[in-house]
Amino acid sequence: MHSCGCGGLEATTGLVVLRLMIVRKREGSREKIKMVEENGSHYDDRQLKTCVVIGGRGFIGRSLVERLLKLGNWIVRVIDSYPSPQILPSESILSQAFSSGRALYFRVDPLNKPQIIKAIEGVPVVFFTDSSGSLPCDFCFCYNIIVQGAKNVVNACRECKVKRLIYNSSADVVIDITRDILNGDESLPYPDQFQDIVASLKAQAEALILSANDIDGLLTCALRPCNVFGPGDEKLIPFLVNVANSGWAKFIIGNGAKQSDFTYVDNVSHALICAEESLDSHMVSVSGKAFFVNNLEPMKFWEFVSLVLDGLGYQRPIFNVPAWVVQYILLLMKLICVKLNNGKLDYSVSVHYVANLAAHTRTFSCSASQKHIGYSPVVSLEEGVALTVESFSHFARDSPFSKYNKSDEQSKAYKLLGSGKVADILLWREEKKTFTCFLLLVLLYYWFFLTGRTFISSAATLLLLIISVLSGYHMLPPNIHGFAIPRVPLSCFEISEVDMRESFLTMASLWNSPSHVTRILAQGSDWSTFLKVSALLYIFRLMVSHSLIIAIGVALVLAFTLFFVYEQYEEEIDGIVKVVSSRVTKEVSKLPMPFSILSRSKPSGSS
Structure with missing residues (x-):
């Protein structure tokens, strides 16, 4: 037993030595x-x-x-x-x-x-x-x-x-x-x-x-x-x-x-x-x-x-x-x-x-x-x-x-918004300017719709407030304790001929676009346009029927979010629209032909 114990001890010692050698080698x-x-x-x-x-x-x-x-x-x-x-x-x-x-x-x-x-x-x-x-x-x-x-x-x-x-x-x-x-x-x-x-x-x-x-x-x-x-x-x-x-x-x-x-x-x-x-x-x-x-x-x-x-x-x-x-x-x-x-x-x-x-x-x-x-x-x-x-x-x-x-090509959302200052604001190109415009519009929304006054009284009160502020600002001395008070130049209240012409052209364009769509609808030859206009009018009716004030508030929020989201996920949204459009076109093709087209396609000799 003693010898066996010694042998076991030697084996254990040998294992310990071997482990130490491995550790040292590592x-x-x-x-x-x-x-x-x-x-x-x-x-x-x-x-x-x-x-x-x-x-x-x-x-x-x-x-x-x-x-x-x-x-x-x-x-x-x-x-x-x-x-x-x-x-x-x-x-x-x-x-x-x-x-x-x-x-x-x-x-x-x-x-x-x-x-x-x-x-x-x-x-x-x-x-x-x-x-x-x-x-x-x-x-x-x-x-x-x-x-x-x-x-x-x-x-x-x-x-x-x-x-x-x-x-x-x-x-x-x-x-x-x-x-x-x-x-x-x-x-x-x-x-x-x-x-x-x-x-x-x-x-x-x-x-x-x-x-x-x-x-x-x-x-x-x-x-x-x-x-x-x-x-x-x-x-x-x-x-x-x-x-x-x-x-x-x-x-x-x-x-x-x-x-x-x-x-x-x-x-x-x-x-x-x-x-x-x-x-x-x-x-x-x-x-x-x-x-x-x-x-x-x-x-x-x-x-x-x-x-x-x-x-x-x-x-x-x-x-x-x-x-x-x-x-x-x-x-x-x-x-x-x-x-x-x-x-x-x-x-x-x-x-x-x-x-x-x-x-x-x-x-x-x-x-x-x-x-x-x-x-x-x-x-x-x-x-x-x-x-x-x-x-x-x-x-x-x-x-x-x-x-x-950076790609020089403008996004679809940017082109859709006119590629100008409005596009820069709604697409959050300059965050401070966008936030300022959004805050100003929210204040105007509150002033005209949520104060309980009529629209005319709200507009009159706002104009009176603006005139009072401008008059008081003009009465200030040019220098107060060493701080120069800049004057508002008269040119700020003038509208140039170019701006007026562009404004009228914009109004004409806004009028011509709906009139062109109305003419297409009157001809009865475009089911796609008819369905688009009908869907938009139905959505507008749902919004207005509930509350015009709520509809305007929702439109204000969506204007500052939808275009920004669309620009970030343009391809995905266009893909969805393409899928939906193809489905609608497929269903529209099953509809009967408009009467105006049928009348034009009749043989000249038929009664």
């Missing part, structure tokens, strides 16, 4: 990574390792490839579906690596397993970063790229005896659209209802890769970064810029207190390399597991948006809108978009995704990734936002590029 690797990243030194050629980066020309893939090449001890095979690597001018490191042979490019179809096998053959490490950020609105295509592509990669890795497979997943795979997540950890299950189809498919791919762990010698793990941003971002930052240009960025959904985690792209690529080092040490706590990754600096979502927009010269969000109102509006928009796209929905970043993100708290704990893979951010959130804003400087509000990119 820590040593971390120190080497940091030294190389900081000093830019290179490893000896005899220490070079080869890896594959699938999706290497995507947003995260580009950052990972550049980081691996900076380490100096990697030969990188870049795999993507693009015909060529499409090297950017800023990617001088990658260009040099391709020239020296330290980087190789393989064009691979993710649905073609033989091509994948040929690209990864003889390589011990595979980093899998798919390009789910810019997928078209087609479910079958998304499923093939994300899920079927993951199956092909796993099977190819098993056949080629790849030792380590690290998958870049997403924190979206555990997000339930109905609940908040505060400091969530890896024990969170997959939800019953995902926030979009891409998150659902990513969850399937992640589960498939993790279930392949320790089969045929393949070790796998997955990382779940949250809201990745940085230079080259094709989703979040461009979306915020587009929203800012449209004028909607001034609105805050909800109370603005919901927090979110964000991850700078270089921190994601650093975490992927840390995960590979841990798998290389054969750590049981890493293989077959998933880990959350972020910047460890949760902040209010609208605070992050404000930092980005501020840096690019756009207005910060300032007005709060109830979240439930936005959700109902977006649900209606979603149904309309699905209808217009023949049942298909765009899976890229949209206002629906961002609205859901802004209305919920979504923060995750990185304690597991810190403990088991030795992850810690290499770029702070503040520095990451600054670098991102700098990289998107061509989208800044006052940059020449942004002015060049």
Whole structure:
């Protein structure tokens, strides 16, 4: 028994020593990574390792490839579906690596397993970063790229005896659209209802890769970064810029207190390399597991948006809108978009995704990734936002590029309103001027309709008030305690001949348009015009029959909202009108021909 006890003690001691060696090896690797990243030194050629980066020309893939090449001890095979690597001018490191042979490019179809096998053959490490950020609105295509592509990669890795497979997943795979997540950890299950189809498919791919762990010698793990941003971002930052240009960025959904985690792209690529080092040490706590990754600096979502927009010269969000109102509006928009796209929905970043993100708290704990893979951010959130804003400087509000990119073509709403001052006011081109005009019209509405006086007495009282103010203003001395009182020039009360002519032309146009429509209706030859006029008159009758005062108030509010909304969603509204118009035209074609047309079509000899 004594000898057995000694043997057990020796075995235990041996396990402890082995674990310490593994930990020291991993820590040593971390120190080497940091030294190389900081000093830019290179490893000896005899220490070079080869890896594959699938999706290497995507947003995260580009950052990972550049980081691996900076380490100096990697030969990188870049795999993507693009015909060529499409090297950017800023990617001088990658260009040099391709020239020296330290980087190789393989064009691979993710649905073609033989091509994948040929690209990864003889390589011990595979980093899998798919390009789910810019997928078209087609479910079958998304499923093939994300899920079927993951199956092909796993099977190819098993056949080629790849030792380590690290998958870049997403924190979206555990997000339930109905609940908040505060400091969530890896024990969170997959939800019953995902926030979009891409998150659902990513969850399937992640589960498939993790279930392949320790089969045929393949070790796998997955990382779940949250809201990745940085230079080259094709989703979040461009979306915020587009929203800012449209004028909607001034609105805050909800109370603005919901927090979110964000991850700078270089921190994601650093975490992927840390995960590979841990798998290389054969750590049981890493293989077959998933880990959350972020910047460890949760902040209010609208605070992050404000930092980005501020840096690019756009207005910060300032007005709060109830979240439930936005959700109902977006649900209606979603149904309309699905209808217009023949049942298909765009899976890229949209206002629906961002609205859901802004209305919920979504923060995750990185304690597991810190403990088991030795992850810690290499770029702070503040520095990451600054670098991102700098990289998107061509989208800044006052940059020449942004002015060049702005279309000179006027919108339909702008043309419909006459392309003048009225259009600028109703479309909120200058917010202060529009708000002033709206406030003035509301005061006039109150003065004429809600004070209880007759219209004539209200007009007379208003004119008396204006005359009294002008007379009192004229009686003021030219200087009061050093402040000069400007005089109102007489030209302000004069109307030029040109203005009078334009006014009469406008009145004539307003008269001629209804008379032309009346002449068409009198001829009885246009059912479409008849139905349009009838519908408008019926709506007007409903409004006036209830209350003329209420109708005018509703018209005032709609004038300052409908045209603005139409300009923002011009294509969607035109699509709806087109669908309705085609249905009406189809039904009208079934109606009997007007009498005037029948009489003209009679043969001349018939009685």
